[in-house]
Amino acid sequence: MLKVMIVEDEQPTLEMMNMLVDQNKHLSVVGSFSNPIEALDQFPLLQPDVVFLDVEMPDMTGMRLAEKLIQTNENIQIVFTTAFEQYAVDAFKVNAVDYLVKFVTPEDIERVSARLIKNHEQLTKIKSLEESKGASIRCFGTFEIRGTDGSVIKWPTRKTEELFAYFLLHVNQVISKWRLMELFWPNHKHATTNLHTTISRMKKVLRDNQLPIQVEKVNEGYLFDLQNIECDLEAFKNYFSTNKKVAKENLAESEKTFRLYKGSLFELKDYIWSIGLERELAERYTYLTEQLVNYYVEKKMLEHAEETMKLYLTMYPLHEEMNVKLFKLYASRCGYKEQLKDHYTKYVKLLKEELDVEPSDEVKKYASFE
Structure with a gap:
C-alpha cells in the first residue's frame, strides 16, 4: 500500500480527496494539509510515496512545492489536481505522474493508482539492485x-x-x-x-x-x-526449471549455467540435510554437460566439446561415461592420437591409485593407439 500526502487549500475539496484516496485499497493517507508551507515541513517526517497537489494555492504554488519536494526526494510521485487544464504542460515539466481535473472521481483515483503502483514497483526493484550491487x-x-x-x-x-x-x-x-x-x-x-x-x-x-x-x-x-542478490545456487536451479534441452536459443544461458558449478554444494561444510540435494545438483550438472557436448559435436564445434568435458573431469575425474566420451572424441579426430594416449594413461593410473581397479572393457577399447 502506498503512503499518500494531500495538499489542497480548499477545505471541502481536501476532505473529499481524503475520502476518495482512503477508499482505494492501494492507497493510504498519512497526511493532509491546506497550507503548502506546513506540508513541506512535514514531508521528511511522513515520507510519503505519493503527493496529490493542488496547482493554485496561496503562499506557494503547487508547481513550486513540487520542485521543493523533488529536491528532498527525487523518487516522489506527484499527481496534480486543478480546475484549470492549461496547467497540464507545466505539470509534466516537473515529471508529474498524472494530472487530474476537478472534480476528481473514484474512477480517476483508481486509474492513477494503477500507474502509481507500477512506478513504485519499478523504483523498488531499481533500489534493490543498487543496494545489492557487489553482494x-x-x-x-x-x-x-x-x-x-x-x-x-x-x-x-x-x-x-x-x-x-x-x-x-x-x-x-x-x-x-x-x-x-x-x-x-x-x-x-x-x-x-x-x-x-x-x-x-x-x-x-x-x-x-x-x-x-x-x-x-x-x-x-x-x-x-533473496531479493536481487546474486546467488549461484538459485541461478542454477532456475535454469533447470525452464530449460530441458540445450539449443541455439538458450546456448548462452546454458554455457553460463555450466560455469556456475565449481564443485559440490557447500563443499567442506558437511551439512547432513544437504546430501540429497547435493547429489541431485551433481546429476543435473552431468546432464547439462552431456547436453552441451552433444550440441557442440552436432554443430562440429569439437574444441568446445573437448574443453567442456575436460572442465567437467577436473571435478569428477573418475566419471567413466564422460571419460569414454572424451576418448571417442579424440579417436574420431585426425592428429589427436597423442591426446588420446595421454588421457587414457592418466585415467587408468587414477583408477588404480584411487579405487585399485582395472579399467572396464568399454575403456580398454581405447588402449590401442595404432
Whole structure:
C-alpha cells in the first residue's frame, strides 16, 4: 500500500480527496494539509510515496512545492489536481505522474493508482539492485557470502551460518519453525529460544552488511527472500526449471549455467540435510554437460566439446561415461592420437591409485593407439 500526502487549500475539496484516496485499497493517507508551507515541513517526517497537489494555492504554488519536494526526494510521485487544464504542460515539466481535473472521481483515483503502483514497483526493484550491487552468494565448491562492499561476511556462530544455508535451499517458501527446531535442535528443551536467537543473529548480520535479504515470520514459520542478490545456487536451479534441452536459443544461458558449478554444494561444510540435494545438483550438472557436448559435436564445434568435458573431469575425474566420451572424441579426430594416449594413461593410473581397479572393457577399447 502506498503512503499518500494531500495538499489542497480548499477545505471541502481536501476532505473529499481524503475520502476518495482512503477508499482505494492501494492507497493510504498519512497526511493532509491546506497550507503548502506546513506540508513541506512535514514531508521528511511522513515520507510519503505519493503527493496529490493542488496547482493554485496561496503562499506557494503547487508547481513550486513540487520542485521543493523533488529536491528532498527525487523518487516522489506527484499527481496534480486543478480546475484549470492549461496547467497540464507545466505539470509534466516537473515529471508529474498524472494530472487530474476537478472534480476528481473514484474512477480517476483508481486509474492513477494503477500507474502509481507500477512506478513504485519499478523504483523498488531499481533500489534493490543498487543496494545489492557487489553482494553475492557462492554455494558451489565453497560457501561464501559477500557484502555490498565485496568483503566476506563472518557469522557469529556456525549454527547461524548453517541455518542461513538451509534457507538458501528454500527461497520463497514458508519453512515451519517446528521443522527447523527438529532439524537443528532435536529434543532440546530450549529449541524455541535457540531458534529465535539464531534468527535474530542472522538478521543482524544481514543488516550490518546492508544485504536486502528478507527473513519474515509467517504464521508458524519463516519466509526467506533473496531479493536481487546474486546467488549461484538459485541461478542454477532456475535454469533447470525452464530449460530441458540445450539449443541455439538458450546456448548462452546454458554455457553460463555450466560455469556456475565449481564443485559440490557447500563443499567442506558437511551439512547432513544437504546430501540429497547435493547429489541431485551433481546429476543435473552431468546432464547439462552431456547436453552441451552433444550440441557442440552436432554443430562440429569439437574444441568446445573437448574443453567442456575436460572442465567437467577436473571435478569428477573418475566419471567413466564422460571419460569414454572424451576418448571417442579424440579417436574420431585426425592428429589427436597423442591426446588420446595421454588421457587414457592418466585415467587408468587414477583408477588404480584411487579405487585399485582395472579399467572396464568399454575403456580398454581405447588402449590401442595404432
